[in-house]
Amino acid sequence: MMSTILLQRSFSRLLCRALLLGATALISACGSLPGVKEMPATYAFKVDPSGDLAKIVTASTPPGEHSGFRLMPLGVYSLDTRLELARRAKSTLDVQYYVIENDGAGRLLLRTLKEAAQRGVRVRLLVDDLHTARTERLLLALGATPNIEVRLFNPFCCARDQLAGRFVASAFDFPRLNHRMHNKLFIADGVMAVAGGRNIADEYFALKAAQNFIDMDALVVGQVMSELTAIFDAYWNSEEVYPVASIVQSPDARALIASDFDDAVDMAGPPTRLDLPPTDVLGYGPIGEELSAGRVGFLWGRAMAVADPPHKLRSMTEAEALATSVTMRVWGQLLAAESEVLMTSPYLVPGEKGMAAFEELRQRGVALTLLTNSLAATDEPLVHTGYVRYRLRLLQAGVDLYELSPARTIRNKRPGLFGSSLGRLHAKTAVIDKRMMFIGSVNLDPRSATKNTELGIMVDSPQLAREMLRIINISRLENAYRLRLVGTARTIEWLTVDDDKEVVLSTEPESSWFQRVYNRLLGTFVPESLL
Known part of the structure; x- marks a missing residue:
């Protein structure tokens, strides 16, 4: 599973394997990206100081400080923080990842994004297209939800069911496809962000039985937030990005609708409850307790x-x-x-x-x-x-x-x-x-x-x-x-x-x-x- 998820440095090896496995399908599979894409530019909202998260940041910021950070070495705390921010957001969620896997962690986060959109939160979700073979239909159905827009970074044109098929169909477009978006960023209401090394998959949050990654994220607030929102906007509106509906087709040519997403993530059932230890190795507790109290402890710096x-x-x-x-x-x-x-x-x-x-x-x-x-x-x-x-x-x-x-x-x-x-x-x-x-x-x-x-x-x-x-x-x-x-x-x-x-x-x-x-x-x- 690990070698499937993290392929960002093995493109040449994968291409050779794909050509060997699928050379006979090359002619029939080849295609091209849409020549015209309807993708209006959108930008971060002006921060609303009356939002709950904005009030917490104001209450948590000492006079004269620049930017605040809470390190998150514990994987399950890191996932829980994203979920807590999504549940408390009032205006916007801007989400950018290299990998969002169709597993427990991925479905839980995507479900929480939809629940936020149903409250009226604008959700912009940007995913690199390399590892979307298992998630693309989920993303397409999610994009049918009002207030949610899903875009793919540097997409493959066709033969999308398997990674090998994608490379076969795009063999002559390899120089472009060898360029991937490895960024990881989660922004809530323009005032709080999670940034670091984790993708969205079980193994980044210590939720797998066999193998997990030792990784690091940070909860971020303060003046650096304006730089992070500008970075997201630059990617969201870039030429490398396409709306998911212009790339992904449902297998039966039927337009996927929001209920398809609901069925996939079991929206009718209760959300998965995370087992949160009382503290992490730094002595911090789950972030939700502090958010509910209206004040979060951060370490500050420029x-x-x-x-x-x-x-x-x-x-x-x-x-x-x-x-x-x-x-x-x-x-x-x-x-x-x-x-x-x-x-x-x-x-x-x-x-x-x-x-x-x-x-x-x-x-x-x-x-x-x-x-x-x-x-x-x-x-x-x-x-x-x-x-x-x-x-x-x-x-x-x-x-x-x-x-x-x-x-x-x-x-x-x-x-x-x-x-x-x-x-x-x-x-x-x-x-x-x-x-x-x-x-x-x-x-x-x-x-x-x-x-x-x-x-x-x-x-x-x-x-x-x-x-x-x-x-x-x-x-x-x-x-x-x-x-x-x-x-x-x-x-x-x-x-x-x-x-x-x-x-x-x-x-x-x-x-x-x-x-x-x-x-x-x-x-x-x-x-x-x-x-």
Whole structure:
């Protein structure tokens, strides 16, 4: 399931597979996008200060503060926060995601959006089209609801029932389709937002039995909200976006109506109740309690929201896209570090320029700690081969390097953090000099830099940085292997502690012989530009 959901860096591999599976259908399946689309531009409403959420923000904001944040390391709290905002919104909900899955979490959120629209809330829902094969009819039926408009980013033209068929039918349009919207953003009444790394699917909220992602979101208020609403409007009205009804057709040529959506999500029955622990690892309780009390506790700082333009690579060269990307803005903050950098990146392929930047930081005496996925933890083995190319150099440069252990996340006893499942890192975060924090959708890999659009928030706040450091340290010290060089400094060992006893491993932990050989062979032939 994981390899199906997160394909943003595997387009070339998928295209080859699709061509092999469906070459005979190529001629009959080919088509094109609508030449004319009826899609009037709409923009964020002016904030209504009399709305419930606006009043809560006013009551929660100390004089003179810029932007407020509540970190949400606990997946189920993060989902609950989106639901609470949707249920309390009075005027608008603007929702933008790379993935909304047709599973428990996805249907619950979409149902809650419809319930808001039935109260008169205007809902604008924007979804990247790569992973909509399972959800497109649900989205089409939802769009039949008054006050809801659904749009698709960079859609496939036809043969939409399966991902392979989509690529076959659009084989000659690959350069366009290789550009995906990886942003994650949820805005309520223009005054509160949820931003970070989570898509909308069970595994991002620790609701699956087998495997879940370790991820991070933040509840956001304050002055940075105007930047986030402007980012959403830019995407919503971009040339890359199409109304869902102009792309998706019902299987029996019947116009899907609102009742089709109701049947799919069981609107007649009670909504799913989330099992919420009393507190998370930072000591916060469920956000609904504070919203009901009329005041929410935030940590404050000066913040800046940044996003790639929706036309990234459509009207820009790759060099221009890289130079203006969110990735380069993150690198700019990293290179300004004076004492230390701690980062989490599930897909860590720095490239030669990134590697040179890491080496420069170390030469200046900046302590550098990186946490990424182990071979056993990654859902993208292909990308892991790119990371392995730089792993030895990272250690030789003096980087403190950690790889997440799926088995150790199972044994972690912190309530609700990972469920009882294998953990895979998905959080994209950084803390610089114990005061500058980054949270967003950006991976340190070639696809985030030059192919996908990304969104992130930079915050100058020692208090917020301290909380993020605590979360990162839980993952690296309790759920990861620490890597070190031995012997001739070209041999790597993985260290962990079990029952207060140090364990030293000399091969990729928790991986099979086949996995290791397969990845070693694969890494020989796959160019870094495809990762």
